[in-house]
Amino acid sequence: MPDAACGVVACTFVAPILPRVLSPRFQTGTTTGQRQPDADSGGTHVDILLLVDLQHDFLPGGALPVIDGDQVIAVANRLQPHFTETLATQDWHPRDHASFAANQPGRRIGEVIDLDGLSQILWPVHCVQESTGAAFASQLDTKRIRRVFPKGTDPRIDSYSGFFDNGGKQATGLSEYLQQRAVRQLFVMGLATDYCVQFTVLDALQLGFDTALVVDGCRGVNQHPGDSDTAIQAMTAAGVTVMSSEQVMRSRQQA
Numbered sequence: 001m002p003d004a005a006c007g008v009v010a011c012t013f014v015a016p017i018l019p020r021v022l023s024p025r026f027q028t029g030t031t032t033g034q035r036q037p038d039a040d041s042g043g044t045h046v047d048i049l050l051l052v053d054l055q056h057d058f059l060p061g062g063a064l065p066v067i068d069g070d071q072v073i074a075v076a077n078r079l080q081p082h083f084t085e086t087l088a089t090q091d092w093h094p095r096d097h098a099s100f101a102a103n104q105p106g107r108r109i110g111e112v113i114d115l116d117g118l119s120q121i122l123w124p125v126h127c128v129q130e131s132t133g134a135a136f137a138s139q140l141d142t143k144r145i146r147r148v149f150p151k152g153t154d155p156r157i158d159s160y161s162g163f164f165d166n167g168g169k170q171a172t173g174l175s176e177y178l179q180q181r182a183v184r185q186l187f188v189m190g191l192a193t194d195y196c197v198q199f200t201v202l203d204a205l206q207l208g209f210d211t212a213l214v215v216d217g218c219r220g221v222n223q224h225p226g227d228s229d230t231a232i233q234a235m236t237a238a239g240v241t242v243m244s245s246e247q248v249m250r251s252r253q254q255a
């Protein structure tokens with residue numbers, strides 16, 4: 001459940017975007033850098049919708065809310081029937097997670113500490129495993145979600161990306177799953193644009209997956225004005241295709 005400290009800070013993300021160690025990358029074995037279908041998958045190419053952290057604690061009223069974060073739930077519900085497969089990431093912390101200010105005596109929410117060599121913003125307690133706050137948004141259609149990839153489960157390291165922890169060491173299994181499914185294009189949406197969505201997209205691109213950002217399916221923290229725009233620019237520079245959900249649905253109908 002949300003931590004009491006949350007009420008003190010008006011429950012918004014309170015930190016600057018910090019540099020993050022990019023993850024170790026596998027070699028694609030191609031000259032283009034784009035992933036090739038896994039010959040052993042036995043499946044057809046699929047386009048996959050990936051929902052990033054659509055959880056109570058990131059919605060208004062939650063422990064770490066993103067402004068208007070609830071408005072993307074309807075986008076997720078509209079898009080899902082257009083895909084044969086939906087996946088989701090889920091922030092899923094043990095209660096003793098080192099990223100919680102409450103677990104760092106003398107420290108306050110928003111402070112940045114060194115955590116095993118990585119810069120770590122201290123957050124309110126959020127998305128504690130099995131808590132209501134960690135659950136998917138109640139309005140989200142979860143019936144179509146084929147698999148959930150938890151992240152942030154190691155108490156000593158945070159994870160913004162759905163692929164790897166912030167040190168780029170532990171993988172969630174998402175990349176292997178996409179490889180096995182011979183994903184043709186990955187469509188990403190969720191919360192928040194300038195944190196978990198951004199790092200998930202950048203990892204997907206660096207892994208060689210053809211990736212689209214469903215821009216109206218995302219909301220950003222924007223602790224500093226323009227952070228979301230900067231994140232979208234960074235994702236675009238890295239090769240993401242920016243689409244509206246309307247464009248996605250139209251393209252799916254034509255496919």
Ligand SMILES: [Zn+2]
Pocket residue numbers: 091092093126127152
């Ligand atoms: Zn978290």
